[in-house]
Amino acid sequence: MNNYNIEGFNDIHFEELQGYDAVTKIIEELMHTYGYTQVLTPTFESYDMYDIDGAFPRQKMFKLVDNDGKVLVLRPDATIPIARMAATGYKCKEDCLKFGYITTIFKHISSTTSFRKEFMQAGVEYLGNESADCDAEIISLASNILVNLGLEKLHIDIGEVSYLNSLFNDTSINPTEKVKILNYIENKNIGELRNYLISIDLPLNIKEILCEIPMLFGQFEDTIYRAKGLCINESMKNAIDNMEQTYEIIKNYGYEKYVFADLGFTNQFNYYSGLIFKGYVNGIGESILSGGRYDTLSSTFGVDRPASGFGINISLLIDVLHNSFETKHYFDMLLMYDDPSTSVAISTSQVFRSKRYTVNCINEKYSNCIKKENYKYVVKVINKNFFILTKEGLSSVTQDELHGLYEERCI
Structure with missing residues (x-):
């Protein structure tokens, strides 16, 4: 008998579907309490839109050609199309827009815990607010959702894209060298990082700082203190100040116990411009939450509007909560x-x-x-x-x- 199953694309049975219903109901209700309105973008989008300035990795997209010869992609990301929708439908850049979504994402993923290439994602996008208040609300809402789903073993790492970028800005490093260095830093591979830095032309003080960055993670206050000692320009200092301001506001929401700092992690999406974060639950190594600030993305669609947002992988979340849903007496x-x-x-x-x-x-x-x-x-x-x-x-x-x-x- 022929096997028509496709690796990475899964059927969803009754018990699992009940889990999806229960989770999405809680998420939608909590988004609503924070003032987010639900939106939905098309399943098919233009390939060119995702290829703007290399915003999304090409190799992770599912591409196809329509009857008119136009290259399309199955939605590999929710942030870019919502930024497009906001720029198209809301021309005034001073507008503060709060959108929530629950949608399907199609993406090639390298993961040790999940092999889904089609998965459900929930998230919010807060556009038009450049303050630390916005970032703190985003992180706190994500924390609120996960805690309300019973995930008390929550760990959120906060980083800052501009911290590392500001360090690189003082060098003549080329894009290929930068990518390699970032990979070594994110993987905490200090030995390989040191060996690679020996082979390229960089000032000695920059090399020394780069070797320190992989270890800049842990308790928030302690990590920030160590990060300040490595700052060599105002942009790096501003990045740390922004993280501190955001953390202080998160305290007002009461979720600071879940928040840690990590200046060494990056994000696969090139549109992030400032604070970024990832969330982990129950000791699982794969991030279930990711997000951050993307202040320049909207300008590619004609409206210069700062923004911040997050996405939660609901399919991975269901795997974590697989024994938590009551189907008795349905x-x-x-x-x-x-x-x-x-x-x-x-x-x-x-x-x-x-x-x-x-x-x-x-x-x-x-x-x-x-x-x-x-x-x-x-x-x-x-x-x-x-x-x-x-x-x-x-x-x-x-x-x-x-x-x-x-x-x-x-x-």
Whole structure:
């Protein structure tokens, strides 16, 4: 038999889908409490839009050609199209816009914990606010969501793109050398970093600072203190000041215990321009949350507007919470019947459905594989007589008594 499954694209069954419903409901409610309105962008987008200034890695996109010969991509990122939508629909750059979304992302991912190439993502984009207040709200909302989902073992690393970029700005380093250095720093590979720095032309003090940066992570105040000692220009100092301001505001939200500093991590998306962050839960090595500030992205669509946002990988989140969702008693009633009772069973089920019961009405010969624990009540109709299945066995009941259960809200 042919195998038509595609690696990285998964079917979602009932129990998992219940998890998605429960998680997205909580996320949508919390976004709403912070003033975010829900939006949705197209599944297909222009390839050229994602290729602007190398904003998104080409090798991670699923590309196709439409009937007119235009190259399209399946949505590999939510931030870029929302920035486009905001610039197109809201021309006034002074507007403060708060958008939330829950959507599907298609992306080639290298991961040790998940091989999904199609996954659900939830996030927000806060456009038009360049302050630390905005960044603090973004991080605090993300923390609020994850904590409300029962993930107390939450760890959020905050970094600053401009800290490292400002260090590189004082050098003649080329893009290829920069990418290699960033990879060594992010992987905390100090030995390989030292060896590589020996082979390229950089001032000695810059090389020494670069070798210190991979270890700039940990408790926020201690890490920031060490980072200040490595600053050699005002831009680096400003980056640290911004992190401190954001952290102080996060304290007002009460989520500072989850926040740590890491000046050595980068982000795969080239559009980030300032503060960036990643979130980890329950000791899993793959980040479940990522985001940051992207103040220059909107200008590529004609509106110069600062912005910040985050995305939460819901599919990975469901994997983490796989035993946390209650599917018991999802339906009100399982109504099983024998052949002589077909008419009575169907008419009874229709009455209950008209009262907004959820009723699975099925001939008993097909009911063997049904999970009865998914139903609040199991009823059998035998020779037109009704019986309720209890722990003690079948108990006779009249139709009026069944209707009474509804009136009493017992089901």
